[in-house]
Each structure stands twice: as C-alpha cells, then as structure tokens.
Amino acid sequence: MSNIQNINIPKPCHQSWQQMMPAESGRHCAQCCKTVTDFTTMTNSQVIAYLSNTGNVCGRFNEQQLTNLNHQFSADIPATATSGWKRLAVIMGIASFALSFKAVAQNKPATTVQTPKPTGDAGSIMLGKVVATTDAAKTRVITGHIYDDQNLSIPGVSVKTPSGLTRATTDTAGKFRLTIPADTKQVQVLFIGYKPLLVDICADENYQVKLTTEQYGMLGEVVVTRTPIIKRIYYKCIKRPIRKIFN
Incomplete structure (x- = not known):
C-alpha cells in the first residue's frame, strides 16, 4: 500500500x-x-x-x-x-x-x-x-432530481456548496449525487438560461428541484419602417427648398 x-x-x-x-x-x-x-x-x-x-x-x-x-x-x-x-x-x-x-x-x-x-x-x-x-x-450525501417548468429533466446542471469546493453535475436524467460537509445549510443550483437557485439543506437526503427560465428582453429580427419614397422626394425636392426661400 x-x-x-x-x-x-x-x-x-x-x-x-x-x-x-x-x-x-x-x-x-x-x-x-x-x-x-x-x-x-x-x-x-x-x-x-x-x-x-x-x-x-x-x-x-x-x-x-x-x-x-x-x-x-x-x-x-x-x-x-x-x-x-x-x-x-x-x-x-x-x-x-x-x-x-x-x-x-x-x-x-x-x-x-x-x-x-x-x-x-x-x-x-x-x-x-x-x-x-x-x-x-465529516460529510453527508444528498441526491436529487432537477427539472424545468414543463417537468422535463435538465442534464448538465451544476449543484455546489456556496464555497464552490464541492460540486456535482446532473446526468442525462437530471439526477445528481453530492457529498457535502455535514454542517452545510444550502447548495446552489446553476445552469445557463435558468434563474440561479439556493436550496435549503434539511434532514432530507433526496431533493426535487424546479428551475425557471430567465426573463430576457425582446429578441427577434429588427424591422425598420421608412417613409414612402414619394413623400421623401416631395420633402427633399419641393417643400424643403421652398422653406429655405421664404426663411
């Protein structure tokens, strides 16, 4: 040995x-x-x-x-x-x-x-x-399942202690297993596109955690509305020159 x-x-x-x-x-x-x-x-x-x-x-x-x-x-x-x-x-x-x-x-x-x-x-x-x-x-082991608003399992979610020294990642079924210090009070649940979550640690060994999506600003293709070409010609070639003459 x-x-x-x-x-x-x-x-x-x-x-x-x-x-x-x-x-x-x-x-x-x-x-x-x-x-x-x-x-x-x-x-x-x-x-x-x-x-x-x-x-x-x-x-x-x-x-x-x-x-x-x-x-x-x-x-x-x-x-x-x-x-x-x-x-x-x-x-x-x-x-x-x-x-x-x-x-x-x-x-x-x-x-x-x-x-x-x-x-x-x-x-x-x-x-x-x-x-x-x-x-x-001295440590304890906790397990859990992480899912979204539609009750679908989320793989790749990071579950860690606040210090970050102990962490685990959910598998393809959204499940995790994490060994933490016995005096740990909370764990953090983090995943891109979802709101970070703090989960209180109690006497339970298995936790069901639901993540909600982040609220972003409006996303999509930008559409610009322009003045019709006839009006643009009228203002540029007629109305604007006349104003200059009288002003």
Missing part, C-alpha cells in the same frame, strides 16, 4: 468535461492547458499506483469512486497507526521511568511533553487538481 491517506480536490475545475478535447489519458483543458486524467476508467489499485508515482495531477473522479478510495485508506491506516503508537508508548514509558528515577534521586519534578495530534481537512469533488490529505471531514 502507498503512503497516501486521503484523496480530495479542494479547488474544483469549472470547465465542462464534455467540451474538452479528447487526449491520451483523459481530455485536454484549453483553459489551463493541462490534460485532465480520467480516473473513472481505472480500478482503485490503478488510481493509487498512478498517484503514487505522479505529482501535480488534474483528474476526474466518480464521486462514489473517491468515497470508496478514502474508505480503503481509512481501513488500512489503523494497523500501521496502532503499531506506531505502540512503539511510541514503549519509548515514552522508558523515558518516564528514567525521568521518575532521576526525580527521586535529585528531588526534582519531571516534566511531561505532550505530542500534538495531526489535524487535517478533506473534501470530495469530481473534477480538478488532486491533493492527498491526512484526515477525512
């Missing part, structure tokens, strides 16, 4: 995967001139091997795939961590005994040094630069 403990994408890429040009291992993003690796076609072992040998990776993950990978890392960590803590406990025990013996001999109090525990942060996202972290934040 590699030394990777967690995988997340803290700064999501806002570019459309469908609009990127196909490349050897994924698709090429013209915005940042990088190849985005498609990890959705790889097994967990292939993903781990790839990330263990490659740095500075932009990737595309299936959200459930990221969850499964991080669960696998979590399952592998305790044995290593436990053996490490056992070694640390033995070392601290020996050090404590030596300090206690010295304190009795010199009648001086011994000092205890506390080792701070590592802290970390993690999230999950489908497209962006891959970053390995040490701990996983």
Whole structure:
C-alpha cells in the first residue's frame, strides 16, 4: 500500500468535461492547458499506483469512486497507526521511568511533553487538481432530481456548496449525487438560461428541484419602417427648398 491517506480536490475545475478535447489519458483543458486524467476508467489499485508515482495531477473522479478510495485508506491506516503508537508508548514509558528515577534521586519534578495530534481537512469533488490529505471531514450525501417548468429533466446542471469546493453535475436524467460537509445549510443550483437557485439543506437526503427560465428582453429580427419614397422626394425636392426661400 502507498503512503497516501486521503484523496480530495479542494479547488474544483469549472470547465465542462464534455467540451474538452479528447487526449491520451483523459481530455485536454484549453483553459489551463493541462490534460485532465480520467480516473473513472481505472480500478482503485490503478488510481493509487498512478498517484503514487505522479505529482501535480488534474483528474476526474466518480464521486462514489473517491468515497470508496478514502474508505480503503481509512481501513488500512489503523494497523500501521496502532503499531506506531505502540512503539511510541514503549519509548515514552522508558523515558518516564528514567525521568521518575532521576526525580527521586535529585528531588526534582519531571516534566511531561505532550505530542500534538495531526489535524487535517478533506473534501470530495469530481473534477480538478488532486491533493492527498491526512484526515477525512465529516460529510453527508444528498441526491436529487432537477427539472424545468414543463417537468422535463435538465442534464448538465451544476449543484455546489456556496464555497464552490464541492460540486456535482446532473446526468442525462437530471439526477445528481453530492457529498457535502455535514454542517452545510444550502447548495446552489446553476445552469445557463435558468434563474440561479439556493436550496435549503434539511434532514432530507433526496431533493426535487424546479428551475425557471430567465426573463430576457425582446429578441427577434429588427424591422425598420421608412417613409414612402414619394413623400421623401416631395420633402427633399419641393417643400424643403421652398422653406429655405421664404426663411
């Protein structure tokens, strides 16, 4: 097993995967001139091997795939961590005994040094630069269906947290699945041509979201109505010259 403990994408890429040009291992993003690796076609072992040998990776993950990978890392960590803590406990025990013996001999109090525990942060996202972290934040999974005024499903809708660090896109059936921090209060629903919408997050796990179209100004072919040619000749050749003579 590699030394990777967690995988997340803290700064999501806002570019459309469908609009990127196909490349050897994924698709090429013209915005940042990088190849985005498609990890959705790889097994967990292939993903781990790839990330263990490659740095500075932009990737595309299936959200459930990221969850499964991080669960696998979590399952592998305790044995290593436990053996490490056992070694640390033995070392601290020996050090404590030596300090206690010295304190009795010199009648001086011994000092205890506390080792701070590592802290970390993690999230999950489908497209962006891959970053390995040490701990996983508490999250919850919400799902939903997004449709329009005619009750038709809308694919390609962006659903994200207000910070933008966690987002998902609806599939061809207008459905989405999003892992969010447990304390998230709202998510944003965005799609071109429709009014942006904030959805309150409550105890429900599945949401039915209706988007309404934006109200634009009048659109259409421009038609210009002009004065009939006879009237234009009359004003130009007769009426206007006569006015100049008398004025």
